[in-house]
Amino acid sequence: MKNIAFFGGGNIAQSIIKGLINSGYCTKNIFFVDRNSNNQKALKKLGIKKLSGAKHKIDIYILAVKPKDATAAFQTILKKDTKPKIVSLVAGLKTKRYKSFGKNIEIMRAMPNTSSKYGLGITAIYNSSFKQRDLSRVIKLFEKIGIIITVKKENKLDAFTGMIGSGPAYFFYLLKSYEKRLLELCNGNKKKVNEIIVNLIKGVGASVENDKDLDKLISAVASKKGTTEAGLKSFKENKLKKVFEKGLKAAIKRSGEISNEY
Ligand SMILES: NC(=O)c1ccc[n+]([C@@H]2O[C@H](COP(=O)([O-])OP(=O)(O)OC[C@H]3O[C@@H](n4cnc5c(N)ncnc54)[C@H](OP(=O)(O)O)[C@@H]3O)[C@@H](O)[C@H]2O)c1
Structure with a gap:
């Protein structure tokens, strides 16, 4: 071509x-x-x-x-x-x-x-x-x-x-929570915060690429009574997964609706 x-x-x-x-x-x-x-x-x-x-x-x-x-x-x-x-x-x-x-x-x-x-x-x-x-x-x-x-x-x-x-936008949206907290921790140093976020995401990508099994990757970070477990427990109690899945469903539904609008 x-x-x-x-x-x-x-x-x-x-x-x-x-x-x-x-x-x-x-x-x-x-x-x-x-x-x-x-x-x-x-x-x-x-x-x-x-x-x-x-x-x-x-x-x-x-x-x-x-x-x-x-x-x-x-x-x-x-x-x-x-x-x-x-x-x-x-x-x-x-x-x-x-x-x-x-x-x-x-x-x-x-x-x-x-x-x-x-x-x-x-x-x-x-x-x-x-x-x-x-x-x-x-x-x-x-x-x-x-x-x-x-x-x-x-x-x-x-x-x-x-x-x-739409996928990239969901990750950018979630990363905004990290950005907010990290800016506080790094005295507003945006360059440093950007570096931290980039490495966090690149590291997640490399882990998924190499290890593939998401549950195993989670348990490799989460230890009994540790910080990760506390965070995950709170996510579960607040039904984060369900909320996220609902968002995906809404986006998929919207794509179908657009078809009938134009
Ligand atoms: N953005 C994404 O991540 C993404 C991913 C996958 C698929 N898509 C699809 O790709 C399409 C474009 O999205 P986008 O975000 O790139 O939109 P966009 O940034 O608004 O770009 C569309 C461009 O086309 C121009 N345009 C529209 N009608 C025209 C015409 N008749 N003659 C000449 N130029 C015209 C627009 O001008 P004006 O600004 O003057 O209107 C604008 O510059 C959408 O249908 C979206 O569903 C987007």
Whole structure:
């Protein structure tokens, strides 16, 4: 695959683009369309060009606008290209909605997350009408920025949207409690606090990567009548796990609802 064009160049597009550039993808093969001047500036800074319909032949379009803008943006692509191959990153919107706009459209969906920027992305992929060769190219593209998982049923993407697309934000949210307490402990030294949080998370990642069994990892930290046990006991009494699972459920449900809204 040579030329790719991001239609919508905000948070997720920029994460993917940065990840691709870091992986060695040539900037001259990446194009964008975006109406937001701040995002335009950020994209130009990355060395990628604005798409000019007449000049550039695009192999794959990546639709990366908010759900409310998706059908309008999609139709704009159709005006530029009569046989487009489009990968939609848009949460919720089902492929049958896009297919209602024309016959010659190759469409598939991908649900990535912002960790793609560091080559640590997780992208769930659902193919609706891409030909095998094009699908393989898209898979290879997303493999440059992390791992991929292929789903056979489109409604499974809702779960990946709620858990993986949104996933980083839940961890950032939990880390805010650490940040607050650590800032007190470190006399407001933000740099130090950032270092501590980074090592905490990297260490957790390395432990999970090496040891895999989460219960074993918990018991390796928690000793009888110790501090961890006290913390875990309080979490259990306050049903933290249930609250967290409820949050995931709400996000997954919301992904399904978006589909009916636009
Ligand atoms: N952010 C994530 O972590 C994440 C993860 C997985 C999937 N997604 C999905 O990716 C999509 C984009 O999310 P995002 O967070 O990247 O959104 P975003 O930061 O708002 O970026 C979207 C960009 O597209 C522009 N745009 C919208 N309609 C346009 C049009 N017709 N022509 C030209 N530019 C247009 C927007 O301009 P304006 O600012 O002027 O509207 C904005 O710059 C969403 O559907 C979301 O569900 C996001």
